Amino acid sequence: xxxxxxxxxxxxxxxxxxxxxxxxxxxxxxxxxxxxxxxxxxxxxxxxxxxxxxxxxxxxxxxxxxxxxxxxxxxxxxxxxxxxxxxxx
Amino acid sequence: xxxxxxxxxxxxxxxxxxxxxxxxxxxxxxxxxxxxxxxxxxxxxxxxxxxxxxxxxxxxxxxxxxxxxxxxxxxxxxxxxxxxxxxxx
Numbered sequence: 001x002x003x004x005x006x007x008x009x010x011x012x013x014x015x016x017x018x019x020x021x022x023x024x025x026x027x028x029x030x031x032x033x034x035x036x037x038x039x040x041x042x043x044x045x046x047x048x049x050x051x052x053x054x055x056x057x058x059x060x061x062x063x064x065x066x067x068x069x070x071x072x073x074x075x076x077x078x079x080x081x082x083x084x085x086x087x088x089x
Numbered sequence: 090x091x092x093x094x095x096x097x098x099x100x101x102x103x104x105x106x107x108x109x110x111x112x113x114x115x116x117x118x119x120x121x122x123x124x125x126x127x128x129x130x131x132x133x134x135x136x137x138x139x140x141x142x143x144x145x146x147x148x149x150x151x152x153x154x155x156x157x158x159x160x161x162x163x164x165x166x167x168x169x170x171x172x173x174x175x176x177x178x
Contacts, residue, residue: 004142004145004146007138007141007142007145008142010138011135011138011139011142014131014134014135014138015135015139017131018128018131018132018135019128020128021125021127021128021131022124022125022128024125025123025125025127025128026123026125029123031122031123032123033120033123034114034115034118034120034121034122034123034124035111035123035124036110036111036113036114036115038110038114039107039108039109039110039111039114042103042106042107042110043107045103046100046103046104046107049096049099049100049103050096050100050104052096053093053096053097053100056093056096057093
């Protein structure tokens with residue numbers, strides 16, 4: 001396997017797991033006031049766009065990465081909507 | 090231009106601007122306790138990996154997107170290190 005191909009896979013894995021620490025921290029602290037809802041909405045929208053793109057070109061790594069990011073960002077949006085803390089203005 | 094190509098560009102733009110609302114909110118509220126430092130470290134690491142990948146394959150859109158995300162995540166890491174609020178445990 002070419003080293004660039006390896007870099008691509010490493011990049012995809014890192015991108016996929018990006019939001020795992022954020023989900024764990026939010027779950028532990030039940031505090032998400034500092035998280036930007038607009039950011040999360042952009043993230044989930046971008047994963048839908050990337051999923052349409054990847055399915056049409058049959059790009060399995062992109063499908064897997066963005067499916068994971070979609071689920072994680074959906075969880076964070078759920079936390080934003082359900083945890084009581086008012087966003088800091 | 091093929092519609093898949095358009096989706097790719099839309100996805101790249103959305104991915105690039107993901108952290109802009111988070112940077113703006115953090116700057117406004119000076120409160121980043123709920124942001125996961127581990128997430129930010131993964132983000133900035135992944136952008137370095139994607140930049141090495143993109144430079145070696147000459148993928149301009151990936152270079153542009155990840156340069157923007159690199160700068161934005163560096164700003165958020167700076168905010169995490171400098172804003173006084175202790176992370177919520």
